Amino acid sequence: MSEAGIESRKAPTDAAVAIRNLSKSFDNVEVLRDVNLEVKKGDVVTILGSSGSGKSTLLRCINWLEQPERGSIHIAGERIGTTDDGRAMSVKALARVRAKTGMVFQGFNLWPHLNVLHNVTEAPIHVLGKSRHEAEAHARELLEKVGMSHKMDAYPNTLSGGQKQRVAIARALAMQPEVMLFDEPTSALDPELVGEVLGVIKDLSAEGYTMVIVTHEMAFSRAVSDQVVFLEKGLIIEQADPETFFTNPATERVQKFLERHD
Amino acid sequence: MNNWQILWQARDQFWSGFLSTMTIFGLSISAAFLIGCVMLYLLEGSRPRLAMPLRVFIDGMRMLPFLILAYLLYYGLPGLGIRLDAWWSGIGALAVYHGCYFAEIFRGARLTFPPGQVEAAKAHGFTKGKMFLRLILPQIIMQTRPLLGNQLIYALKDTAFLVIITVQELTAAANSLSGTYFIPTEAFIVVIGFYWAVSIVMEVIIKQCGRFSARRGFDNV
Ligand SMILES: Nc1ncnc2c1ncn2[C@@H]1O[C@H](COP(=O)(O)OP(=O)(O)OP(=O)(O)O)[C@@H](O)[C@H]1O
Ligand SMILES: [Mg+2]
Numbered sequence: 001m002s003e004a005g006i007e008s009r010k011a012p013t014d015a016a017v018a019i020r021n022l023s024k025s026f027d028n029v030e031v032l033r034d035v036n037l038e039v040k041k042g043d044v045v046t047i048l049g050s051s052g053s054g055k056s057t058l059l060r061c062i063n064w065l066e067q068p069e070r071g072s073i074h075i076a077g078e079r080i081g082t083t084d085d086g087r088a089m090s091v092k093a094l095a096r097v098r099a100k101t102g103m104v105f106q107g108f109n110l111w112p113h114l115n116v117l118h119n120v121t122e123a124p125i126h127v128l129g130k131s132r133h134e135a136e137a138h139a140r141e142l143l144e145k146v147g148m149s150h151k152m153d154a155y156p157n158t159l160s161g162g163q164k165q166r167v168a169i170a171r172a173l174a175m176q177p178e179v180m181l182f183d184e185p186t187s188a189l190d191p192e193l194v195g196e197v198l199g200v201i202k203d204l205s206a207e208g209y210t211m212v213i214v215t216h217e218m219a220f221s222r223a224v225s226d227q228v229v230f231l232e233k234g235l236i237i238e239q240a241d242p243e244t245f246f247t248n249p250a251t252e253r254v255q256k257f258l259e260r261h262d
Numbered sequence: 263m264n265n266w267q268i269l270w271q272a273r274d275q276f277w278s279g280f281l282s283t284m285t286i287f288g289l290s291i292s293a294a295f296l297i298g299c300v301m302l303y304l305l306e307g308s309r310p311r312l313a314m315p316l317r318v319f320i321d322g323m324r325m326l327p328f329l330i331l332a333y334l335l336y337y338g339l340p341g342l343g344i345r346l347d348a349w350w351s352g353i354g355a356l357a358v359y360h361g362c363y364f365a366e367i368f369r370g371a372r373l374t375f376p377p378g379q380v381e382a383a384k385a386h387g388f389t390k391g392k393m394f395l396r397l398i399l400p401q402i403i404m405q406t407r408p409l410l411g412n413q414l415i416y417a418l419k420d421t422a423f424l425v426i427i428t429v430q431e432l433t434a435a436a437n438s439l440s441g442t443y444f445i446p447t448e449a450f451i452v453v454i455g456f457y458w459a460v461s462i463v464m465e466v467i468i469k470q471c472g473r474f475s476a477r478r479g480f481d482n483v
């Protein structure tokens with residue numbers, strides 16, 4: 001019996017995200033090596049690691065923006081990207097599972113031709129098939145939550161970076177995802193704008209959203225995480241609760257990393 | 263009776279020529295726009311076996327003088343057993359020819375389209391077709407608006423070539439009047455006036471559309 005055969009028989013858990021034996025290469029360089037990670041419903045997991053360690057790649061595999069060569073990923077019990085026998089999912093099925101994740105990018109990636117409200121309602125209407133009325137009511141709530149309801153009619157080009165990112169968060173939330181994925185959501189922001197975005201994410205964690213966050217903000221990671229994961233050259237070399245991770249790291253590598261990021 | 267009075271009496275001929283020109287222009291440019299959009303969609307990645315021949319076709323068209331294409335459709339197609347009358351072969355030639363120009367304009371803008379926006383669309387569960395129609399195409403159109411405006415004017419001027427394949431449009435009207443009464447200068451001055459008027463109206467409309475895209479941060483003047 002092949003290794004893959006054994007894997008596929010493992011019952012999916014009820015975790016929001018279950019990553020098993022994930023490997024990914026770019027041009028024959030392994031960027032992720034046999035990564036295993038479970039994110040429980042309602043948990044916040046932050047991913048730390050130095051530049052090039054594979055953090056973004058890991059996050060982007062979760063919603064299949066990158067296709068791993070080996071391993072499996074389940075979102076709320078449903079496998080993404082490939083079927084159990086290893087074949088590629090249909091485009092439609094992939095889009096449907098993808099819609100169970102919400103992603104927030106470093107560069108915001110708002111759609112500039114749509115105003116703030118329509119950025120938030122676009123996918124619920126045209127992907128989920130919600131009515132405009134329902135989508136707008138929900139969008140208004142979410143924009144209120146991220147403190148952007150006063151800019152509903154504004155176009156993205158008139159917003160500050162922090163405002164754009166808060167709209168991007170509302171846009172992702174509007175899909176009512178099982179898990180929110182953040183790839184360095186504050187790295188493109190002026191220092192004085194970082195706080196407003198981190199504040200919104202903290203509020204979401206208090207509300208029980210499941211989130212996976214790649215970040216370089218140590219204090220934030222410590223405050224918001226249920227689990228901290230440290231990636232090094234594509235391997236998870238440490239995984240712990242924030243208290244243990246930040247006060248008593250197991251590896252010398254993490255100790256050094258934390259000293260540098262004080 | 264002076265020359266201008268002659269032309270005034272023949273105003274019905276100009277008017278019907280003008281109406282044909284505008285009909286040909288309206289139909290062919292709408293079709294060309296659609297063709298451009300469809301070609302852009304077909305050029306969207308992951309279909310090299312389709313994209314390559316399409317690129318060659320677009321480039322081939324752009325390097326062809328329009329007049330020759332019009333000739334080919336009108337005089338050449340019957341040889342293949344396809345017979346179109348002058349009117350429809352003219353419209354067809356304009357549509358395909360300017361469709362290729364539209365496609366090329368769109369393609370240029372597509373190359374610099376921010377990949378992050380496509381990723382955001384994928385991450386929100388968009389599939390290719392909807393993403394193209396709702397997110398990519400509207401932005402490409404807003405961004406290329408000034409070039410599209412120019413292309414409209416080229417297309418309008420190219421309708422005049424159709425006189426050669428006997429389409430009864432505006433230039434044909436002037437041609438026939440100038441031949442009948444030997445007043446080429448005046449006849450063509452009138453026609454120039456028509457072409458200018460339409461061009462200027464189009465310019466104004468395209469400029470107005472610019473305000474729409476400028477508000478969204480597409481500030482090509
Ligand atoms: N599309 C790609 N093609 C080739 N190599 C890539 C690609 N994307 C990432 N890589 C490489 O994979 C490795 C991991 O990249 P990744 O972006 O996941 O790192 P990261 O931990 O997010 O780094 P950073 O903190 O700088 O964002 C890097 O060496 C990078 O150069
Ligand atoms: Mg990264």
